[in-house]
Amino acid sequence: MAKIAYILLCHKDPEAIVLQAERLTAAGDYISIHFDARAPLKDFRTIRDALGDNPNVTFARPRLRCGWGEWSLVQATLNAVEAAVDAFPRATHFYMLSGDCMPIKSAEYTHRFLDTRDVDFIESFDFFDSDWIKTGMKEDRLIYRHFLNERKHKRLFYAAVETQRRFGLKRAIPADIQVQIGSQWWCLRRRTIEWILDFIRKRRDVLRFFRTTWIPDETFFQTLVRHLVPEREIEARSLTFLMFSDYGMPVTFYNDHYDLLLSQDYLYARKISPEAEDLKARLGTLYAAHDVEFRVSNEGRSLYKFLTGRGRIGRRFGMRFWETESSLGRERELLIVISKKWHVAKRLLSHIRQITDVPAIEYLFNEVDTPLPDLGGIQSTLEKRARHRRALMRMLFDYYATDRMIVCMDPDSLDLMQDFASDRSKTRFLKLSCQFSDDYLIGHARRIGLAGEQTGQVTLDRLLPTIRNDMVYEADRIRDTGFDHLYQVREASTAQENASALADFLSIPYDQALSLAQVEDLFAD
Template sequence: MARIAFILLCHKDPKGVIAQAKRLTASGDYVAIHFDARANPKDFELITAALADNPGVVFAAKRWKCGWGEWSLVGATLDTVRAAVDSFPLATHFYMLSGDCMPIKSAEYAHAFLDAEECDYIENFDFFGSDWIKTGFKEERLIYRHWFNERTQPKLFYSSFNLQKRFKVTRQVPADIQVQIGSQWWCLRRRSIERVLEFCDSRPDVMRFFATTWIPDETFFQTIVPHVVPRKELRARTLTYLVFTDYGMPVVFHNDHYDLLIGQNYLFARKISPEAIRLRERLGALWAATGVHFPISNEATGLFKFLTGRGRIGRRFAPRFWETDGSLGRENSLRLIVGKKWHVAKRLTAAIRANTDIPAVDYLFNEANAHLPDLGGVETTVEKRQRHRRALIKLLFEQFESNRLVICLDPSALHLIQDLMADKADTRILLIDSQFDEDYVRGHIGRVGLAGPETPPGVIDRLVPTVRADLEHEAERIRDVEFTHFHSVAPWRSAEDNAVQIANFLDVMPDTAHRIVSTDYLFSD
């Protein structure tokens, strides 16, 4: 009978990881865990303590700091696979999972499914000939070297790329391999995994090549497995069900999706909402069940596309994704930097990006250029962002693959600040106190269109005290609300006082906070 070693890559939700590991090992299977080194150390301690006595659980020897699109994801996977191969000699199959996955079949069904056919399940489509990549880089992923992360280091990423492109510094794909692409969620037999590891040990040239490709988790295993396993033993599909919105984001499943999910011809599904407690309970119990019959309909993907398509022509059979689950999620931490002097707030977000791994964007509801990643067109206009503000923030959590996010807001948007502070997410506010001298107020009058080049000086003189009072009143209104998690920094306070506020606001160490507030000209006009 098949015995599965699950390769579990995760970075949050320690209680969910513990429950997942206990559930999967209770069926006689195994779990090898990699917990992101960027995550909260206390979460990892909680997981290791809870699973220390479980003989069916092993941890990767090295914890990688993982970043979307980086080799680190493949490196973490390989280390976790090696731990599983060494620790579980009875494992017949190795199955990639994330912390957002849940079973949609019973263990009994999964074992019988894998026993029925001697093959591997991994998407592997021709990199150049298929249309798997819809937008963005394609050939550029391979022929240029990528040392930096596009999301956290965009300037370095694109500067490096543009320099290589300008000076035609390209490279060839190793001659004896055909690059393939597909989903990172695979299930491979033991012999296939051993062949992959043998290949990795014997071909340092290929390892070096993939280590500097862009998004190698979509190409590495997808290329190596067909290279070492006969084609007749491969099935170009994943056993993990996932579906994407027309914005290119994974659909999140909720409590009312149970019947839909178990009818799909897959063994697991992602992403299951952390707040879908009832769904998680039912799917968890399903894994342990016996004698369950699963009528396979496979209608979910077609139904989703049909319903969202009907919505676009005005017949609303299903809510848009931004209308469902309005909360940002209890597991997410949102930090609001509120400042009237935008240049000061943007220096602060730049310092946060430089000194921490916390994603930080600028005035996303006010400015076109706000350090946003590619969101499939949602981010292209400020008007579009403002129409679906809450959805945009949820997309950013997904796109950055982080449960932490910093955004900037203007103090005039008090209603939005109150709305976000009332969310289930862990939301905090940092007010940047400012002094508004004569030059700043006059410049502000021009920027907001209260006066133009032809406005008489006397009119502007009369406007100055009124506008200054209004600017000061915006900050006072925010203070008067008396938000629970309120912090503030100011140019007239000491660096030590400001560092304490930053440390509490971001949940970072004091020395990190001090580096942030020590940014040159942080408060300068």
């Protein structure tokens, strides 16, 4: 009978991970856990202390700091796979999971399903000939070397690609390798896993190549399986059910999706909402159940398309699907930098990026050219961003795989600030109080169309007091809202005074905050 070693990559919610491991191992299966080294050590200790005595649980070593799109995700998977191969000699299959996956069939059904199909389940399509990649770079993922994380160092990432392109620094793909692409949620037989581990020990050239590709978790295993396993023994599909919204983000499942999930021709589903406690409990009980009959109708995607086209309440112009859960999430923290002088806020953000791992986005609600990932169109115009502000922010939190994010806003965006402040997430504000010279105000008037190059001095003299008073009014409105967590960095204050505000706002040590406050010419025009 099939015995599954689950390969679990996770980075948060230790209590849920413990429950997941206990449910899977109670049915006689195994689990190898890689818990991201970026996460708090106390969370890992919670998992290890709870599961350390369970003989069907092992842990990947060493723990790595993983980043989306990086080789670190593949290396973490390999570490977990090697730990499972050594710890569980009776495991017949290795199944890749994430912390928000749950079984949608019983263990009995799952084992019988794998026993009757002597194949590997992995999406693997030709990298160049298929249309699996819908947007973004394609060939450049492979032919150029990628040492930076696109999400953390976007400008440097693309600058490095452009430099390699300019100087013709293309590299060859290993001659005997036909690169494949597909979902990272696979289920492989033990023999295939052993072949892969043996292959990478012998072919260090292939390993070196993939180490500097971009998003290798979508190509590494997919390519090696096709290279090592006869085609007749590969079923190019995932056994994990997931759907994507119109905006290209994974659909989240809630308590009312139980019956829909069970009817799909898959063994697992991703991704289950952390708040769907009832759904997770029912699916956990289901995995241990016996003699359950499943009526597979596989209508999930067509039903989802039908419902979202009409709103979850059944009307075409009813509530849109992203509005059914409008919160950013209780565990998330949004940090908003407020400044009329956009270049000052951007300058501060560039220095914050150097000392923290927190994703920092510039004036996304004020400046259409702000660099943003492709989120399926919701980010394409300022109007869409403002109208679907919470949906946009949730997508960005998910895209950057983070619970903390920094954004910049103009002081006139008070309605956006109030909306985010009313959310169940944690919201903090940092007001940059700058001094405004007449020359700056004249330039500002020209930038926003209140004045032109030919506007006379008399007109400008009449206009300047109004603009200055308007800026004072905006600052007073923000102060009068009574935001719970509003901090100020003032151009007229000392570096020590500003450091205290920065330390509280960013939750960083005072000495790091002082280095930010002491940035030369921070407020310079």
